Amino acid sequence: MKCEEIEELLADYLRGNLNSERAVLVEEHIAQCRRCGQEVELWNKLALLPVEQPSPSLRTRFQAMLESYQEGRWENADLALERKKFAGLGELVGWMRTPSLSAAWACVLLVAAFLSGRYVDRGADTNAQQLAALREELRSTRQLMALSLLQQQSASERLQGVSFTTRLPEPDPQVLDALLHTLRFDNSVDVRLAALDALSRYGERPEVSRGLVESLEGQQSPLVQVALIDVLVELRDSSAVAPLKRLQQAPNLDPTVRKHADWGIQRLS
Amino acid sequence: MSDEELMSQVRSGVGELLGVLFERYQVPLFNFYLKLTGNRAASEDLVQEVFFRILKYRQTYRTDTPFRAWMYQIARNARVDHLRRQRPETSWEPEMSPATVPADKAQEAQETALLHRALRRMPEDKREVLVLSRFQDLKYEEIARLLGCEVGTVKTRVHRALAELREIYNQLQSGKALGRSNVEGAGAWPGPGSLQ
Numbered sequence: 001m002k003c004e005e006i007e008e009l010l011a012d013y014l015r016g017n018l019n020s021e022r023a024v025l026v027e028e029h030i031a032q033c034r035r036c037g038q039e040v041e042l043w044n045k046l047a048l049l050p051v052e053q054p055s056p057s058l059r060t061r062f063q064a065m066l067e068s069y070q071e072g073r074w075e076n077a078d079l080a081l082e083r084k085k086f087a088g089l090g091e092l093v094g095w096m097r098t099p100s101l102s103a104a105w106a107c108v109l110l111v112a113a114f115l116s117g118r119y120v121d122r123g124a125d126t127n128a129q130q131l132a133a134l135r136e137e138l139r140s141t142r143q144l145m146a147l148s149l150l151q152q153q154s155a156s157e158r159l160q161g162v163s164f165t166t167r168l169p170e171p172d173p174q175v176l177d178a179l180l181h182t183l184r185f186d187n188s189v190d191v192r193l194a195a196l197d198a199l200s201r202y203g204e205r206p207e208v209s210r211g212l213v214e215s216l217e218g219q220q221s222p223l224v225q226v227a228l229i230d231v232l233v234e235l236r237d238s239s240a241v242a243p244l245k246r247l248q249q250a251p252n253l254d255p256t257v258r259k260h261a262d263w264g265i266q267r268l269s
Numbered sequence: 270m271s272d273e274e275l276m277s278q279v280r281s282g283v284g285e286l287l288g289v290l291f292e293r294y295q296v297p298l299f300n301f302y303l304k305l306t307g308n309r310a311a312s313e314d315l316v317q318e319v320f321f322r323i324l325k326y327r328q329t330y331r332t333d334t335p336f337r338a339w340m341y342q343i344a345r346n347a348r349v350d351h352l353r354r355q356r357p358e359t360s361w362e363p364e365m366s367p368a369t370v371p372a373d374k375a376q377e378a379q380e381t382a383l384l385h386r387a388l389r390r391m392p393e394d395k396r397e398v399l400v401l402s403r404f405q406d407l408k409y410e411e412i413a414r415l416l417g418c419e420v421g422t423v424k425t426r427v428h429r430a431l432a433e434l435r436e437i438y439n440q441l442q443s444g445k446a447l448g449r450s451n452v453e454g455a456g457a458w459p460g461p462g463s464l465q
Protein backbone atom coordinates (compact mmCIF):
# COMPACT_ATOMS: atom_id res chain seq x y z
CA MET A 1 0.00 0.00 0.00
CA LYS A 2 1.23 3.49 -0.81
CA CYS A 3 1.30 6.43 1.55
CA GLU A 4 -1.48 8.23 -0.34
CA GLU A 5 -3.70 5.21 -0.04
CA ILE A 6 -3.07 4.94 3.64
CA GLU A 7 -3.77 8.61 4.38
CA GLU A 8 -7.35 8.32 5.63
CA LEU A 9 -6.78 4.96 7.25
CA LEU A 10 -3.80 6.32 9.11
CA ALA A 11 -5.86 9.15 10.59
CA ASP A 12 -8.39 6.61 11.82
CA TYR A 13 -5.65 4.36 13.09
CA LEU A 14 -4.27 7.19 15.22
CA ARG A 15 -7.60 7.58 16.94
CA GLY A 16 -8.14 3.86 17.35
CA ASN A 17 -11.13 3.88 15.01
CA LEU A 18 -10.11 0.84 12.93
CA ASN A 19 -11.10 -2.78 13.31
CA SER A 20 -8.22 -5.19 13.81
CA GLU A 21 -8.15 -6.27 10.18
CA ARG A 22 -7.62 -2.76 8.86
CA ALA A 23 -5.34 -1.82 11.72
CA VAL A 24 -3.04 -4.63 10.62
CA LEU A 25 -2.94 -3.07 7.14
CA VAL A 26 -1.73 0.19 8.59
CA GLU A 27 0.76 -1.52 10.87
CA GLU A 28 2.23 -3.41 7.95
CA HIS A 29 2.64 -0.16 6.07
CA ILE A 30 4.28 1.75 8.90
CA ALA A 31 6.67 -1.15 9.52
CA GLN A 32 8.04 -0.56 6.02
CA CYS A 33 7.55 3.16 5.54
CA ARG A 34 9.80 5.23 7.77
CA ARG A 35 7.98 8.49 7.16
CA CYS A 36 4.55 7.22 8.11
CA GLY A 37 6.09 5.33 11.02
CA GLN A 38 7.64 8.50 12.30
CA GLU A 39 4.34 10.30 12.00
CA VAL A 40 2.65 7.73 14.22
CA GLU A 41 5.52 8.07 16.64
CA LEU A 42 5.17 11.85 16.70
CA TRP A 43 1.44 11.60 17.26
CA ASN A 44 2.11 9.46 20.30
CA LYS A 45 4.85 11.77 21.48
CA LEU A 46 2.45 14.70 21.46
CA ALA A 47 0.99 13.12 24.58
CA LEU A 48 4.14 14.34 26.34
CA LEU A 49 2.90 17.91 26.15
CA PRO A 50 1.40 18.56 29.56
CA VAL A 51 -2.13 19.74 30.22
CA GLU A 52 -1.67 23.28 31.49
CA GLN A 53 -3.78 24.84 34.20
CA PRO A 54 -5.17 28.35 33.90
CA SER A 55 -4.56 30.68 36.81
CA PRO A 56 -7.24 30.91 39.53
CA SER A 57 -8.02 34.43 38.38
CA LEU A 58 -9.85 32.96 35.39
CA ARG A 59 -12.48 31.52 37.69
CA THR A 60 -12.71 34.77 39.63
CA ARG A 61 -13.34 36.68 36.45
CA PHE A 62 -15.90 34.18 35.27
CA GLN A 63 -17.74 34.42 38.55
CA ALA A 64 -17.72 38.22 38.42
CA MET A 65 -19.23 38.04 34.97
CA LEU A 66 -21.87 35.52 36.00
CA GLU A 67 -22.82 37.59 39.01
CA SER A 68 -23.29 40.68 36.96
CA TYR A 69 -25.52 38.69 34.62
CA GLN A 70 -27.58 37.31 37.44
CA GLU A 71 -28.01 40.65 39.08
CA GLY A 72 -29.74 41.67 35.90
CA ARG A 73 -27.16 44.23 34.95
CA TRP A 74 -27.04 42.80 31.44
CA GLU A 75 -30.65 43.68 30.88
CA ASN A 76 -30.34 47.42 31.20
CA ALA A 77 -26.64 48.05 30.80
CA ASP A 78 -24.80 48.39 27.58
CA LEU A 79 -23.43 44.90 27.06
CA ALA A 80 -20.36 46.04 25.22
CA LEU A 81 -19.49 48.19 28.20
CA GLU A 82 -19.98 45.30 30.59
CA ARG A 83 -17.70 43.13 28.54
CA LYS A 84 -15.00 45.80 28.47
CA LYS A 85 -15.16 46.02 32.22
CA PHE A 86 -14.40 42.33 32.57
CA ALA A 87 -11.71 42.49 29.98
CA GLY A 88 -10.14 45.40 31.85
CA LEU A 89 -10.29 43.53 35.10
CA GLY A 90 -8.86 40.48 33.44
CA GLU A 91 -5.97 42.40 31.97
CA LEU A 92 -5.15 43.74 35.37
CA VAL A 93 -5.30 40.35 36.99
CA GLY A 94 -3.13 38.93 34.24
CA TRP A 95 -0.47 41.54 34.66
CA MET A 96 -0.27 41.16 38.37
CA ARG A 97 0.07 37.42 38.38
CA THR A 98 3.58 37.45 39.76
CA PRO A 99 3.54 36.30 43.38
CA SER A 100 6.34 38.61 44.42
CA LEU A 101 4.15 41.51 43.51
CA SER A 102 1.00 40.37 45.18
CA ALA A 103 0.94 43.32 47.56
CA ALA A 104 1.06 45.78 44.70
CA TRP A 105 -1.52 43.63 42.98
CA ALA A 106 -3.90 43.91 45.92
CA CYS A 107 -3.60 47.69 46.03
CA VAL A 108 -4.12 48.05 42.34
CA LEU A 109 -7.15 45.78 42.30
CA LEU A 110 -8.58 47.81 45.12
CA VAL A 111 -8.14 51.00 43.16
CA ALA A 112 -9.58 49.41 40.04
CA ALA A 113 -12.53 48.01 41.96
CA PHE A 114 -13.11 51.39 43.55
CA LEU A 115 -12.94 53.24 40.27
CA SER A 116 -15.05 50.78 38.35
CA GLY A 117 -17.46 50.64 41.28
CA ARG A 118 -17.91 54.38 41.09
CA TYR A 119 -18.30 54.03 37.40
CA VAL A 120 -21.08 51.49 37.74
CA ASP A 121 -22.87 53.50 40.42
CA ARG A 122 -23.23 56.52 38.27
CA GLY A 123 -24.71 54.33 35.57
CA ALA A 124 -25.35 55.80 32.19
CA ASP A 125 -24.58 59.35 33.29
CA THR A 126 -20.94 58.57 33.73
CA ASN A 127 -18.87 60.68 31.48
CA ALA A 128 -15.78 59.92 29.50
CA GLN A 129 -13.66 61.71 32.05
CA GLN A 130 -13.89 58.93 34.56
CA LEU A 131 -13.13 56.37 31.95
CA ALA A 132 -10.09 58.36 30.95
CA ALA A 133 -9.02 58.48 34.59
CA LEU A 134 -9.36 54.72 34.83
CA ARG A 135 -7.32 54.30 31.67
CA GLU A 136 -4.63 56.60 32.97
CA GLU A 137 -4.57 54.63 36.21
CA LEU A 138 -4.19 51.43 34.22
CA ARG A 139 -1.42 52.89 32.12
CA SER A 140 0.69 54.01 35.06
CA THR A 141 0.06 50.69 36.73
CA ARG A 142 1.35 48.81 33.72
CA GLN A 143 4.37 51.03 33.70
CA LEU A 144 5.01 50.31 37.34
CA MET A 145 4.56 46.61 36.82
CA ALA A 146 6.94 46.54 33.89
CA LEU A 147 9.57 48.36 35.86
CA SER A 148 9.30 46.07 38.87
CA LEU A 149 9.28 42.94 36.74
CA LEU A 150 12.44 44.01 34.96
CA GLN A 151 14.22 43.84 38.31
CA GLN A 152 13.09 40.37 39.30
CA GLN A 153 15.44 37.47 39.94
CA SER A 154 13.98 35.03 37.45
CA ALA A 155 14.61 35.48 33.77
CA SER A 156 11.05 34.54 32.88
CA GLU A 157 9.70 37.34 35.05
CA ARG A 158 12.07 39.80 33.45
CA LEU A 159 10.94 38.54 30.05
CA GLN A 160 7.39 39.17 31.14
CA GLY A 161 8.43 42.67 32.17
CA VAL A 162 9.81 43.31 28.71
CA SER A 163 6.65 42.03 27.11
CA PHE A 164 4.57 44.35 29.33
CA THR A 165 6.46 47.32 28.04
CA THR A 166 5.32 46.46 24.54
CA ARG A 167 1.73 46.87 25.66
CA LEU A 168 2.32 50.42 26.78
CA PRO A 169 0.99 52.84 24.21
CA GLU A 170 3.67 55.42 25.07
CA PRO A 171 6.43 54.21 27.35
CA ASP A 172 8.00 57.05 29.31
CA PRO A 173 11.75 57.70 29.51
CA GLN A 174 12.03 55.71 32.71
CA VAL A 175 10.77 52.54 31.01
CA LEU A 176 13.01 53.06 27.99
CA ASP A 177 15.94 53.58 30.33
CA ALA A 178 15.15 50.36 32.12
CA LEU A 179 14.94 48.52 28.79
CA LEU A 180 18.28 49.92 27.68
CA HIS A 181 19.79 48.86 30.97
CA THR A 182 18.35 45.39 30.45
CA LEU A 183 19.80 45.24 26.96
CA ARG A 184 23.26 46.04 28.28
CA PHE A 185 23.44 44.19 31.53
CA ASP A 186 20.87 41.41 31.76
CA ASN A 187 22.60 38.07 32.03
CA SER A 188 20.05 36.16 29.97
CA VAL A 189 20.41 36.24 26.19
CA ASP A 190 16.67 35.75 25.76
CA VAL A 191 15.85 38.73 27.92
CA ARG A 192 18.42 40.91 26.15
CA LEU A 193 17.01 39.92 22.76
CA ALA A 194 13.50 40.64 23.93
CA ALA A 195 14.57 44.05 25.23
CA LEU A 196 16.20 44.79 21.89
CA ASP A 197 13.05 43.77 20.09
CA ALA A 198 10.97 46.06 22.29
CA LEU A 199 13.40 48.96 21.92
CA SER A 200 13.62 48.68 18.16
CA ARG A 201 10.08 50.08 18.02
CA TYR A 202 11.25 53.34 19.51
CA GLY A 203 14.44 53.61 17.50
CA GLU A 204 13.47 56.98 16.09
CA ARG A 205 13.80 58.52 19.54
CA PRO A 206 17.28 59.98 19.91
CA GLU A 207 17.85 58.66 23.43
CA VAL A 208 16.96 55.14 22.29
CA SER A 209 19.12 55.13 19.18
CA ARG A 210 22.01 56.53 21.22
CA GLY A 211 21.50 53.81 23.82
CA LEU A 212 21.40 51.12 21.15
CA VAL A 213 24.69 52.26 19.65
CA GLU A 214 26.29 52.41 23.08
CA SER A 215 25.10 48.94 23.96
CA LEU A 216 27.03 47.45 21.06
CA GLU A 217 30.13 47.64 23.18
CA GLY A 218 30.23 45.00 25.85
CA GLN A 219 27.78 42.59 24.22
CA GLN A 220 29.23 39.10 24.39
CA SER A 221 26.57 36.94 22.76
CA PRO A 222 26.85 36.60 18.95
CA LEU A 223 23.06 36.36 18.75
CA VAL A 224 22.55 39.72 20.41
CA GLN A 225 25.40 41.29 18.45
CA VAL A 226 23.95 40.20 15.14
CA ALA A 227 20.43 41.26 16.09
CA LEU A 228 21.73 44.62 17.27
CA ILE A 229 23.60 45.21 14.00
CA ASP A 230 20.39 44.43 12.12
CA VAL A 231 18.42 46.96 14.13
CA LEU A 232 21.08 49.65 13.74
CA VAL A 233 21.18 49.11 9.98
CA GLU A 234 17.41 49.25 9.84
CA LEU A 235 17.47 52.56 11.71
CA ARG A 236 20.16 53.86 9.30
CA ASP A 237 22.08 55.20 12.24
CA SER A 238 25.43 56.26 10.81
CA SER A 239 26.80 57.04 14.26
CA ALA A 240 26.99 53.28 14.65
CA VAL A 241 29.82 52.99 12.12
CA ALA A 242 32.62 53.87 14.55
CA PRO A 243 31.56 51.40 17.25
CA LEU A 244 31.00 48.77 14.55
CA LYS A 245 34.56 49.24 13.36
CA ARG A 246 35.77 48.88 16.92
CA LEU A 247 33.73 45.72 17.26
CA GLN A 248 35.28 44.37 14.09
CA GLN A 249 38.74 44.75 15.59
CA ALA A 250 37.82 42.91 18.76
CA PRO A 251 39.86 39.77 19.31
CA ASN A 252 38.02 36.42 19.52
CA LEU A 253 35.01 37.83 17.71
CA ASP A 254 32.66 35.24 16.29
CA PRO A 255 33.32 35.06 12.51
CA THR A 256 29.61 35.36 11.70
CA VAL A 257 29.44 38.53 13.73
CA ARG A 258 32.55 39.90 12.07
CA LYS A 259 31.01 39.30 8.66
CA HIS A 260 27.79 40.87 9.78
CA ALA A 261 29.60 43.90 11.18
CA ASP A 262 31.32 44.27 7.79
CA TRP A 263 27.98 44.22 6.09
CA GLY A 264 26.59 46.73 8.57
CA ILE A 265 29.45 49.15 8.02
CA GLN A 266 28.98 48.96 4.27
CA ARG A 267 25.30 49.65 4.54
CA LEU A 268 25.73 52.56 6.91
CA SER A 269 28.69 54.39 5.43
CA MET B 270 -26.54 16.23 33.96
CA SER B 271 -25.41 16.31 30.35
CA ASP B 272 -23.83 19.38 28.79
CA GLU B 273 -26.88 19.80 26.59
CA GLU B 274 -29.31 19.71 29.50
CA LEU B 275 -27.21 22.20 31.39
CA MET B 276 -27.06 24.53 28.43
CA SER B 277 -30.82 24.30 27.91
CA GLN B 278 -31.29 25.36 31.52
CA VAL B 279 -28.87 28.23 31.02
CA ARG B 280 -30.81 29.24 27.96
CA SER B 281 -34.04 29.35 29.88
CA GLY B 282 -32.51 31.61 32.49
CA VAL B 283 -30.81 29.41 35.10
CA GLY B 284 -27.54 31.24 34.67
CA GLU B 285 -25.69 29.68 37.59
CA LEU B 286 -25.58 26.32 35.80
CA LEU B 287 -23.13 27.87 33.38
CA GLY B 288 -20.72 27.51 36.31
CA VAL B 289 -20.86 23.72 35.88
CA LEU B 290 -20.05 24.02 32.19
CA PHE B 291 -17.26 26.41 33.06
CA GLU B 292 -15.74 23.85 35.42
CA ARG B 293 -15.98 21.18 32.75
CA TYR B 294 -14.44 23.19 29.96
CA GLN B 295 -12.18 25.91 31.29
CA VAL B 296 -9.11 23.65 31.21
CA PRO B 297 -9.71 22.10 27.74
CA LEU B 298 -10.49 25.51 26.27
CA PHE B 299 -7.49 27.07 27.95
CA ASN B 300 -5.23 24.37 26.50
CA PHE B 301 -6.84 24.74 23.08
CA TYR B 302 -5.95 28.42 23.03
CA LEU B 303 -2.58 27.97 24.68
CA LYS B 304 -1.49 25.54 21.99
CA LEU B 305 -2.74 27.89 19.29
CA THR B 306 -1.39 31.15 20.68
CA GLY B 307 1.42 30.16 23.03
CA ASN B 308 0.28 32.98 25.28
CA ARG B 309 -1.22 32.29 28.71
CA ALA B 310 -2.74 35.71 29.32
CA ALA B 311 -4.35 35.85 25.89
CA SER B 312 -5.62 32.27 26.32
CA GLU B 313 -7.32 33.14 29.59
CA ASP B 314 -8.86 36.23 28.04
CA LEU B 315 -10.20 34.08 25.23
CA VAL B 316 -11.71 31.48 27.57
CA GLN B 317 -13.43 34.31 29.41
CA GLU B 318 -14.67 35.67 26.09
CA VAL B 319 -16.12 32.27 25.14
CA PHE B 320 -18.21 32.08 28.29
CA PHE B 321 -19.26 35.67 27.86
CA ARG B 322 -20.50 34.86 24.38
CA ILE B 323 -22.20 31.67 25.52
CA LEU B 324 -24.21 33.74 27.94
CA LYS B 325 -24.82 36.54 25.51
CA TYR B 326 -25.95 34.26 22.69
CA ARG B 327 -27.64 31.66 24.91
CA GLN B 328 -30.89 32.04 23.01
CA THR B 329 -29.27 30.83 19.79
CA TYR B 330 -28.37 27.47 21.32
CA ARG B 331 -30.48 24.66 19.85
CA THR B 332 -31.06 21.76 22.20
CA ASP B 333 -30.49 19.20 19.48
CA THR B 334 -26.94 20.44 18.85
CA PRO B 335 -24.08 18.88 20.80
CA PHE B 336 -22.92 21.53 23.25
CA ARG B 337 -19.24 20.91 22.59
CA ALA B 338 -19.57 21.53 18.88
CA TRP B 339 -21.43 24.77 19.55
CA MET B 340 -18.89 25.87 22.12
CA TYR B 341 -15.91 25.19 19.86
CA GLN B 342 -17.62 27.12 17.10
CA ILE B 343 -17.82 30.08 19.44
CA ALA B 344 -14.24 29.47 20.53
CA ARG B 345 -12.97 29.56 16.96
CA ASN B 346 -14.92 32.73 16.17
CA ALA B 347 -13.57 34.39 19.30
CA ARG B 348 -10.07 33.50 18.18
CA VAL B 349 -10.60 34.92 14.72
CA ASP B 350 -11.92 38.17 16.19
CA HIS B 351 -9.01 38.28 18.59
CA LEU B 352 -6.50 37.83 15.76
CA ARG B 353 -8.12 40.66 13.89
CA ARG B 354 -7.76 43.01 16.82
CA GLN B 355 -4.29 41.93 17.75
CA ARG B 356 -1.21 43.86 16.74
CA PRO B 357 1.09 41.50 14.87
CA GLU B 358 4.12 42.19 17.04
CA THR B 359 2.43 40.87 20.16
CA SER B 360 1.35 37.63 18.58
CA TRP B 361 4.10 35.46 20.05
CA GLU B 362 5.20 35.90 23.57
CA PRO B 363 8.03 34.14 25.31
CA GLU B 364 6.04 32.35 27.96
CA MET B 365 4.94 29.24 26.09
CA SER B 366 8.08 27.28 26.74
CA PRO B 367 7.25 24.39 29.02
CA ALA B 368 8.67 25.75 32.23
CA THR B 369 6.85 23.17 34.30
CA VAL B 370 8.82 20.14 33.12
CA PRO B 371 10.87 18.70 35.99
CA ALA B 372 14.61 19.03 35.46
CA ASP B 373 15.43 15.43 36.26
CA LYS B 374 13.58 14.24 33.18
CA ALA B 375 16.04 15.95 30.92
CA GLN B 376 15.45 13.75 27.91
CA GLU B 377 11.71 14.14 28.09
CA ALA B 378 12.03 17.87 28.68
CA GLN B 379 14.13 18.17 25.57
CA GLU B 380 11.60 16.26 23.51
CA THR B 381 8.78 18.39 24.84
CA ALA B 382 10.64 21.60 24.09
CA LEU B 383 11.34 20.39 20.59
CA LEU B 384 7.71 19.45 20.05
CA HIS B 385 6.58 22.82 21.34
CA ARG B 386 8.91 24.59 18.98
CA ALA B 387 7.91 22.44 16.04
CA LEU B 388 4.21 23.02 16.73
CA ARG B 389 4.79 26.73 16.97
CA ARG B 390 6.41 26.82 13.56
CA MET B 391 3.48 25.19 11.83
CA PRO B 392 1.05 27.33 9.89
CA GLU B 393 -1.95 28.22 12.03
CA ASP B 394 -4.55 26.19 10.11
CA LYS B 395 -2.51 23.00 10.25
CA ARG B 396 -1.73 23.50 13.89
CA GLU B 397 -5.41 23.97 14.61
CA VAL B 398 -6.52 20.73 13.00
CA LEU B 399 -3.82 18.88 14.92
CA VAL B 400 -4.73 20.51 18.22
CA LEU B 401 -8.41 19.79 17.69
CA SER B 402 -7.88 16.13 16.88
CA ARG B 403 -5.02 15.35 19.25
CA PHE B 404 -5.73 17.42 22.33
CA GLN B 405 -9.37 18.43 22.31
CA ASP B 406 -10.57 14.90 21.86
CA LEU B 407 -13.00 15.89 19.13
CA LYS B 408 -14.13 13.20 16.72
CA TYR B 409 -13.31 13.69 13.05
CA GLU B 410 -17.01 14.12 12.37
CA GLU B 411 -17.18 16.92 14.91
CA ILE B 412 -14.11 18.62 13.48
CA ALA B 413 -15.57 18.33 9.98
CA ARG B 414 -18.74 20.11 11.10
CA LEU B 415 -16.67 22.72 12.85
CA LEU B 416 -14.46 23.44 9.86
CA GLY B 417 -17.29 23.06 7.40
CA CYS B 418 -15.74 20.27 5.34
CA GLU B 419 -16.02 16.54 4.66
CA VAL B 420 -14.83 13.97 7.18
CA GLY B 421 -12.41 12.59 4.60
CA THR B 422 -10.90 16.04 4.18
CA VAL B 423 -10.31 16.28 7.92
CA LYS B 424 -8.48 12.96 7.90
CA THR B 425 -6.32 14.04 5.01
CA ARG B 426 -5.59 17.32 6.73
CA VAL B 427 -4.64 15.58 9.96
CA HIS B 428 -2.21 13.42 8.04
CA ARG B 429 -0.72 16.35 6.15
CA ALA B 430 -0.40 18.38 9.33
CA LEU B 431 1.40 15.49 10.93
CA ALA B 432 3.67 15.16 7.90
CA GLU B 433 4.55 18.83 8.17
CA LEU B 434 5.16 18.49 11.89
CA ARG B 435 7.51 15.62 11.13
CA GLU B 436 9.44 17.75 8.62
CA ILE B 437 9.84 20.63 11.04
CA TYR B 438 10.67 18.34 13.91
CA ASN B 439 13.38 16.62 11.92
CA GLN B 440 14.79 19.92 10.77
CA LEU B 441 14.96 21.20 14.32
CA GLN B 442 16.52 17.98 15.48
CA SER B 443 19.21 17.88 12.82
CA GLY B 444 19.86 21.57 13.46
CA LYS B 445 20.53 20.66 17.04
CA ALA B 446 22.75 17.77 16.10
CA LEU B 447 24.93 20.16 14.11
CA GLY B 448 25.52 22.16 17.26
CA ARG B 449 23.17 24.94 16.36
CA SER B 450 21.17 24.53 19.52
CA ASN B 451 22.08 28.04 20.68
CA VAL B 452 20.62 29.58 17.63
CA GLU B 453 17.56 27.40 17.81
CA GLY B 454 17.20 28.23 21.46
CA ALA B 455 16.40 31.75 20.50
CA GLY B 456 13.71 30.53 18.14
CA ALA B 457 11.06 32.15 20.27
CA TRP B 458 12.44 35.46 19.12
CA PRO B 459 12.54 35.46 15.37
CA GLY B 460 13.79 39.01 15.54
CA PRO B 461 15.66 40.72 12.78
CA GLY B 462 18.88 39.09 13.88
CA SER B 463 18.26 35.38 14.04
CA LEU B 464 21.05 33.56 12.32
CA GLN B 465 18.94 31.45 10.04
